[in-house]
Amino acid sequence: MTVSKTAEKSSEKSADSAKVRKDAAEPQAEALQLGELSEQLGYVLKRAQLKVFENFLRCMASLQLTPAQFSVLLLVEKNPGRNQTEIASTLGILRPNFVAMLDNLESRDLCARIRSTNDRRSHILVLTDKGKAVLARAKKLVATKHEARLNDLLGQANREALLAMLSKIANEF
Amino acid sequence: MTVSKTAEKSSEKSADSAKVRKDAAEPQAEALQLGELSEQLGYVLKRAQLKVFENFLRCMASLQLTPAQFSVLLLVEKNPGRNQTEIASTLGILRPNFVAMLDNLESRDLCARIRSTNDRRSHILVLTDKGKAVLARAKKLVATKHEARLNDLLGQANREALLAMLSKIANEF
DNA sequence: GATAATTGTTATGGACCATATCAAATATCG
DNA sequence: CGATATTTGATATGGTCCATAACAATTATC
Numbered sequence: 001m002t003v004s005k006t007a008e009k010s011s012e013k014s015a016d017s018a019k020v021r022k023d024a025a026e027p028q029a030e031a032l033q034l035g036e037l038s039e040q041l042g043y044v045l046k047r048a049q050l051k052v053f054e055n056f057l058r059c060m061a062s063l064q065l066t067p068a069q070f071s072v073l074l075l076v077e078k079n080p081g082r083n084q085t086e087i088a089s090t091l092g093i094l095r096p097n098f099v100a101m102l103d104n105l106e107s108r109d110l111c112a113r114i115r116s117t118n119d120r121r122s123h124i125l126v127l128t129d130k131g132k133a134v135l136a137r138a139k140k141l142v143a144t145k146h147e148a149r150l151n152d153l154l155g156q157a158n159r160e161a162l163l164a165m166l167s168k169i170a171n172e173f
Numbered sequence: 174m175t176v177s178k179t180a181e182k183s184s185e186k187s188a189d190s191a192k193v194r195k196d197a198a199e200p201q202a203e204a205l206q207l208g209e210l211s212e213q214l215g216y217v218l219k220r221a222q223l224k225v226f227e228n229f230l231r232c233m234a235s236l237q238l239t240p241a242q243f244s245v246l247l248l249v250e251k252n253p254g255r256n257q258t259e260i261a262s263t264l265g266i267l268r269p270n271f272v273a274m275l276d277n278l279e280s281r282d283l284c285a286r287i288r289s290t291n292d293r294r295s296h297i298l299v300l301t302d303k304g305k306a307v308l309a310r311a312k313k314l315v316a317t318k319h320e321a322r323l324n325d326l327l328g329q330a331n332r333e334a335l336l337a338m339l340s341k342i343a344n345e346f
Numbered sequence: 347g348a349t350a351a352t353t354g355t356t357a358t359g360g361a362c363c364a365t366a367t368c369a370a371a372t373a374t375c376g
Numbered sequence: 377c378g379a380t381a382t383t384t385g386a387t388a389t390g391g392t393c394c395a396t397a398a399c400a401a402t403t404a405t406c
Binding site for chain 2: 038041047048050077154158159169
């Protein structure tokens with residue numbers, strides 16, 4: 001659907017000097033018609049998703065956590081003792097792509113790989129103390145700055161209804 | 174949030190031969206707990222968006238149109254006589270990235286760039302006859318196979334409510 | 347004990363996104 | 377008018393994310 005996050009350079013130019021504004025004669029240059037696009041669920045879904053991620057990143061700027069990283073920390077916390085393949089696959093991350101991600105989190109001392117004694121091929125994933133602390137702060141930031149703002153915009157009941165419908169699409173479509 | 178579209182290799186192995194299944198003794202290996210992840214709007218939003226795009230691509234396989242290409246054709250049809258910058262920016266596409274996209278559509282004879290006589294820098298975009306025909310077929314496919322399936326899943330009223338909430342997020346968040 | 351499967355990893359290529367830069371054309375303004 | 381700035385389409389380039397193939401070490405299978 002396309003939709004990116006460009007910055008809309010506000011070219012105001014602060015004019016209004018000795019020159020007359022040519023408003024009246026302007027043949028309505030701007031204002032494109034979206035048309036049926038605004039009825040396409042995929043299009044609106046993508047735009048909404050980009051907005052939500054964008055806001056998430058702003059809320060997490062102090063912790064430097066991306067949505068993907070946050071989801072990994074959440075899942076490792078909830079499922080201690082699992083290996084890379086298990087964590088990655090339930091998040092829809094392919095194992096090869098998960099390696100660099102873990103390298104990053106581990107280099108920041110947020111989580112650790114531990115060689116399993118049962119199966120010496122696999123790495124058990126755990127949060128470090130720092131990882132637990134950062135995740136706790138992240139949860140608070142998300143709850144108070146991110147999800148709370150969605151509640152303000154939609155209302156509690158609508159937000160839950162939205163979540164339910166999106167879950168249905170994600171799981172049953 | 175992560176979420177990709179991997180194919181879930183169904184490793185069934187059709188065993189059940191002379192070997193006994195070790196179900197009982199199995200220490201419940203699978204089944205990760207999603208936990209708070211399933212309450213994170215961004216996570217569910219992303220997963221739903223991937224599912225919707227995936228289904229869109231399947232429905233459009235015969236026409237070989239991506240969601241982004243479809244949105245371009247729709248917008249050009251609704252706004253004839255606009256140039257690349259205008260079409261690209263309302264879709265959130267950066268001008269440099271729009272060039273290859275148009276090269277593709279133009280090479281398939283779906284749309285055409287026409288040098289404007291007013292401003293010889295800009296290219297006016299129009300759909301070719303083939304482009305109009307393909308877009309018409311695409312619309313039908315989307316309506317009957319794609320959006321209809323979402324109606325079946327959510328119900329008409331819910332689908333509209335979903336669209337309204339997503340639009341609100343996309344525009345006011 | 348030979349063969350197959352799994353785990354983490356590397357390498358690699360594609361798709362998408364973003365910035366800087368350019369030539370041609372136009373707009374702006376002294 | 378003419379110098380300067382801006383706009384348009386385009387190229388080059390780099391980053392991120394996603395996907396596949398292949399590999400060594402380890403384990404499972406038979």
